[in-house]
Amino acid sequence: MQETVLLVSLGExxxxxxxxxxxERLTQGLAGASVSAFAALDVEDTYVYVRGEGILPEIQARVAELLPGAHARVLHRTLDLPGASAGHDAPWHYIVETDVLPEAEADLNAWYDQEHLPGLAAVPGTVRALRYECRDESPRYLACYDLRTRETFGSPPWLAVRATDWSSRVRPSFRNTRRTMFRRVL
Incomplete structure (x- = not known):
């Protein structure tokens, strides 16, 4: 079953x-609900992931009540790969959010699923690599990387995965792209 997650951007x-x-307030009384949160390093924002089966409407109502200025998006997980450092603590979280030109969408999805996400998951220091799709708003695609160290991002193996011919072909079709490094706060 494909996991559905509510991603809440707090704006601070x-x-x-x-x-x-x-x-605790978001998940009170909801069996199986979990929250993880990450504070952005370079912008005033915190991303909160709320997971749990069958709780989406209740969580959305609580977010609207408790966080009226927050922006919530429903994400559908499309790929989840253990990283080369699976099982280790992951205090860093890197996200790429993007739209893509319609004519390049099939190529983007094939690239992410066949080359890019598996390649970055295999980099030492990557604990987990995930892809999500936001079907209702932009940016539509999110790639998330849980990292053991901040230095994983930008390491020679990481940069080698980013420097492929396929990457060079796909990246110019990105639109509305945001790249953000976060530090785990919960």
Whole structure:
């Protein structure tokens, strides 16, 4: 079954204490619900992932009540790969959010699923690599990488995966792209 996740952008940085309190309020009484949160390094934002089977409508209502200025998106997981450092702690979270030109969509999806995401998952220091699709708004595609160290991003093996001919062909078709490094706060 394909996982559905609510991704909430808070528009400000939350510290661990504040995030823990919010997480408890969001999931109170919802069996199986979980929250993870990441504060952006270069922008004032915190991304909160809320997971749990059959809880999406309740969580959306709680987000609207508790966080009226927040932006929530429903994400559908399309790929989840364990990384070369699976099982290790992952305090860093890197996300690429993008749309793509319609004529390049099939190529983008094939590239991500066959070359790019598996290649970055195989880099030492990558704990997990995931892809999501947001079907209702832009940016439509999200690639997320849980990293053991911040230095994983930009390491020679990481850069080698980014420097393929296929990457060079696909990347010019990206539109509305955001690349953000986050630090885990919950």
């Amino acid at each position: 940085r939350f510290d661990e204490t504040r995030m823990r309190e919010l997480g």
